Amino acid sequence: MLSISGLSKRHGSRTVLSDVTFHALPGRVTGFLGPNGAGKSSTLRILLGLDRATAGTALIDGRPYRELPDPLRTVGSMLDGSGAHRSRTARNHLAWVARAGGLPKRRVTEVLDQVGLAGSGRTRVGRFSLGMGQRLGLAAALLGNPAALVLDEPVNGLDPEGIRWIRGLLRAHADAGGTVLLSSHLMSEVAEIADDLVVIAGGRIAAAGPLDQVIAGHATLEEAFFALTADRSEQRC
Ligand SMILES: Nc1ncnc2c1ncn2[C@@H]1O[C@H](COP(=O)(O)OP(=O)(O)OP(=O)(O)O)[C@@H](O)[C@H]1O
Numbered sequence: 001m002l003s004i005s006g007l008s009k010r011h012g013s014r015t016v017l018s019d020v021t022f023h024a025l026p027g028r029v030t031g032f033l034g035p036n037g038a039g040k041s042s043t044l045r046i047l048l049g050l051d052r053a054t055a056g057t058a059l060i061d062g063r064p065y066r067e068l069p070d071p072l073r074t075v076g077s078m079l080d081g082s083g084a085h086r087s088r089t090a091r092n093h094l095a096w097v098a099r100a101g102g103l104p105k106r107r108v109t110e111v112l113d114q115v116g117l118a119g120s121g122r123t124r125v126g127r128f129s130l131g132m133g134q135r136l137g138l139a140a141a142l143l144g145n146p147a148a149l150v151l152d153e154p155v156n157g158l159d160p161e162g163i164r165w166i167r168g169l170l171r172a173h174a175d176a177g178g179t180v181l182l183s184s185h186l187m188s189e190v191a192e193i194a195d196d197l198v199v200i201a202g203g204r205i206a207a208a209g210p211l212d213q214v215i216a217g218h219a220t221l222e223e224a225f226f227a228l229t230a231d232r233s234e235q236r237c
Helices: 040-047 090-100 106-114 130-142 160-175 187-193 211-215 221-229
Strands: 002-011 014-024 029-033 055-060 075-078 148-152 179-184 196-201 204-210
Touching: 002 040, 014 040, 014 055, 014 179, 014 196, 014 204, 029 040, 029 160, 029 187, 040 055, 040 148, 040 179, 075 130, 090 106, 090 130, 106 130, 130 148, 130 160, 148 160, 160 179, 160 187, 179 187, 187 221, 196 211, 196 221, 204 211, 204 221, 211 221
Parallel strands: 029 179, 029 196, 075 148, 148 179
Antiparallel strands: 002 014, 002 055, 196 204
16 A cells, blocks of 8 residues: 655745645555646655655555665556666666566566567667657566556556556556556546546645545536646645
8 A cells, every 4th residue: 555644845945745645555546636747746756765755754555665675576666757778778777677676587578578568678768769668667667566556647658559558557457456556647547547536736635535536526527627626736835
């Protein structure tokens, strides 16, 4: 389980997160939805130990990321695409991640296959399309066969077939008991895949709960999203 509790973040005098609290549960896909600049990446960076909170906690199975004994086997993540150097091949990049994380080399071949890049393992990352880069980022996230996946805007750059594919992959992961937390600013994408929804705007949680509860009283998710985020987006202090 991923547990975010009372999380606040300030950059100088600017508050970018205020008392953010929500959970992402095993067996569920949780969509973390908000407009640009709402605080999604800031929250996920803290959860993944890449930034420190000003206050509050962000825990993975009850521990901060930095205290996980075996992080890559616990949580797989993708922030900002693949993070691979352009001059590396996909296979070299994954082998490097596997080595650093103490994972067996055979996992490289397995995840390349899993994300549909089996034929592109020896291609330099600099020649990858945006969608291939997303697939490579996902391959790295899957390397440790983790129970939890934390993905920042995973459908960015994917074509319709790629979007359909990633939906299936994330659905299967949750159906097998895994926890999936994915951020997006695209309502339609989230509506297609999420079981639970967390809506953030202006650094504050505007709504959280099962998808149907969050959109109850609104004709569509789009209408709910604008109603929930309209007041908050301008309220950052
Ligand atoms: N290092 C920083 N210094 C100052 N402000 C920052 C810093 N990092 C993020 N911010 C600000 O925090 C706010 C939230 O940014 P964040 O990237 O978390 O939003 P987001 O919801 O992920 O948006 P997007 O969908 O555009 O990526 C933004 O206004 C951003 O400008």
